[in-house]
């Protein structure tokens with residue numbers, strides 16, 4: 001399942017589109033065609049980490065993917081970031097090359113949907129930009145609700161400007177969008193897609209379930225649902241203890257300790273990173289393990305999940 | 317003989333209420349649904365809104381339904397109004413169908429056309445097996461076939477009814493059975509045999 005074909009990409013342009021938001025335009029370093037990608041796909045960039053430690057791998061949604069014109073990403077500079085976004089904002093220059101995975105799609109539009117309801121929070125707008133472009137072209141029924149903090153609403157309204165229309169609404173402030181009323185009004189055959197803060201996506205999923213939406217109609221993208229309390233991961237076979245910082249994922253900590261372990265989406269969806277667990281109280285945050293698998297306590301998805309106990313013992 | 321090496325005969329489980337739903341609608345092509353159409357834990361009473369076909373229904377049903385039992389004069393009448401109802405519905409509805417196999421798959425089609433997925437519907441076929449058989453030679457649809465051999469109403473060949481059901485088209489496949497040796501026909505059997 002692990003697909004480690006990598007691409008060598010050249011930064012064609014990296015303009016700042018708003019305070020803290022940078023658009024990256026990437027083309028193939030050797031000028032060849034890039035692999036195509038459906039809306040919702042992402043690539044994982046390999047970025048040097050600040051202290052010369054192991055490189056960071058961050059996933060970003062493709063806002064646009066054209067084999068000829070290249071890939072477009074929008075990267076927010078986050079303060080809690082592990083350095084990846086800082087590197088993109090502060091160091092990366094047009095002409096630089098970076099390594100990336102081929103596009104993967106874990107957040108595809110559902111082809112049978114009669115209507116697509118897109119709800120984004122903050123920078124969660126990125127897959128929605130790709131969706132909107134595609135749905136407009138396909139003349140499919142859709143609605144986009146972008147939730148932004150009051151001082152950022154203008155930024156997102158500007159990003160959505162190429163697609164004006166009554167089907168697109170920017171809500172300033174978290175409470176400006178009545179999720180329950182919105183979901184209750186959707187016709188049969190609607191699929192909802194959410195991307196944004198975990199709490200927002202959890203709330204939408206809960207409201208949808210309460211209104212009787214089947215789970216198969218509720219889709220979410222979550223990158224970066226990472227932080228939490230620090231803990232220690234004991235790698236039983238390697239015989240080492242790894243400190244997992246609050247702003248670091250278990251997977252990153254294991255990688256930083258020099259242990260290579262497969263991963264793909266780094267968002268708790270694909271199942272590639274699964275690791276055997278032998279002790280501890282895991283806090284599962286993935287969408288891969290079933291309830292039964294969680295209950296048996298034998299596995300953990302280190303790309304998103306953490307620990308409630310001070311120590312977690314992994315059988316690696 | 318209707319069984320080949322390959323069978324796509326649908327299987328039906330008795331109805332249970334979907335646990336999390338905003339509303340439930342049960343439709344049947346007859347009144348007085350047999351108790352065996354329901355799983356042990358439930359009965360018709362668990363479905364407060366029911367649409368039924370009753371040949372001599374005298375009261376016209378509400379076009380968009382609502383709680384209570386609504387009676388329709390024919391299955392096609394019910395299916396037409398079901399289409400209108402589903403187009404006006406919002407997410408969270410579950411649809412249940414009980415009746416002949418062609419009827420329940422007609423209901424599934426109307427549901428699908430309104431955007432409902434398999435996880436939002438339950439079907440339960442009751443009664444003697446009746447099949448809608450499509451002739452693969454002339455595409456004529458022969459309704460209400462109850463035997464393993466049938467003369468195609470379109471091209472007149474004798475069709476053997478294969479155990480191949482198309483969920484999309486709600487038809488069973490009928491193939492000329494004496495193509496190789498004209499006139500040599502196997503024995504006709506009842507589909508319920």
Ligand code: FES
Pocket residue numbers: 262263264265266267268269270271272273274286288301302303304
């Ligand atoms: S890398 Fe995909 S679930 Fe962890």
